[in-house]
Amino acid sequence: MKRRTLVAAGLTMPFANAMANANDSGKQRTFIVGYSAGGNVDNFARALGDRAGKLIKQPIIIDNKPGANEMIATQMVSRSEPDGRTILISTEAPITQSQFLYKKLSYVPEELTPIILLAQVPLVLVARSDLPVSNLKEFLAYAKKNPIIAGSAGIGGVTHLPIAMLAKMQGISWTHVPYKGSAAMFPDLISGRIDVCFTGSSAALSQIKAGKVKGLGVGTKERMSALPNVETFEENGLDGIGAKYTIGAYGPKGLPEEIRKQLVAVYTEVLKDPSFVSAAVTPNSYIVDGAHGSEFQEFLKKDRASQKNRVEASGAQLEG
Template structure:
């Protein structure tokens, strides 16, 4: 009985001390290096952006940031690892459309819920997409592309990074909005489309702007439209899809920082402040601009703003998935 009473007292004291210990841990954060988990291979847009911001905010946080690539299952392996990690601010996810939007929607039994298992910290950048066609295709504008596709029983072939991917879904929305007879040709990744574009085996490609910027500039392909709200400073001569006549037509690849749900708000706010500061650094802005990315501003740096943005992206993705007749697997 005495032993039981003593045990109850210890439990009571522990319960009283835990909030204090947690508060002390938050106050000392970060006390050791952080990890940014990129759920894709090194060298891609997510990886480059993660390393850019990690290098800039480590000074403000006072601890190094290790960028770790953990690829597999279209981003699900690395994302799940972060979702299941301790919400202490030391393990964070670099998320993108494949791992946060499209992948979970097209998985019959997803390993994580992107809206329930993560707290959005900040968007680090947004990259618009473009439609680029081979030089010999008799179309110099989106209007001409649509008209040409309708005049051909076999249509016009357009490659993307893969069925259900971030490039495929905007293509389905474009086809639905215009009635264009565009034949989808899925590849294993956006980079795999380019040899066939250059050799003329596919008429066009829908892909992120940075991937084909030099091809366009060198005349080996011709960009017809960009999916951003405004013309890109990298190709100011190219009109947007909105200018073509599709109000509100936006499609982009985003890169964002996400924490496991339950991460203390003071830690999230500290990370947001560090990223906000980095996003005004001239070198960061120049690097983002060099690959056509828009820097984070306004709602991109607040959790509620990013939640609203992701809800909109998921609504568009669900509509495109239904149009394409895709089913979770």
């Protein structure tokens, strides 16, 4: 994952002009999020929506539509009017992964309009506090001898495939328990009903600092400053499990180019805001991205190829 210098590259209008059409109607502006409230994507969407709404002087409502690996939310946006007022804030899963995981989709992933790649999010492998391991090496040794119960924020989602890949690579016997988001998963992890799960860094950090769970591995290239004693998967030769994901903004098919550029300008302004970065990015070890236009399209093209390989390797296949 790389850091990116945010500029309004390719935008042909001043920022003030990009705001011109933002408040021309009383129709509600909404971010559709495919997870329940309180999770990583939801928290990021709320912070983005709050600041973007202030910029355009119109509130942005968060509408949570959890379930089906973000496909319920994605379908809703795919069927919305292409006026820039209903935006999907999601991981890459429903855009580049679900078409290989599910036999049938209710939308065409390539037809959604990529607006901007907002941030890159490292995943953290966390365990119940009484699991008799203290680091990643000990966990792998334990899991090879003891079947584990692993949770995820949804079947086939960005927190499911990494544990599936890890189990496949390490010969681990495991049972999968899917939830509708990280917020719903943590009570069972804390109470010991499941042994481990992958989750975004923001949710993991708060629970680890509270002493409710243990951090075992992180999906960053180097150790996280907030978790200096937690090993990276890369330093253990396990970077191929894909312990990271992205958060992006997507619109429906047919979103006019002018509106897409206006939205890019608004969201880029938020991503450059030091108060937003200090509140929603830095504490969670996220990396602001900002790719849009052809650069975002190229990322999605490469990610589709990568996700196809990951899904095939995991052996996962769902009805949809």
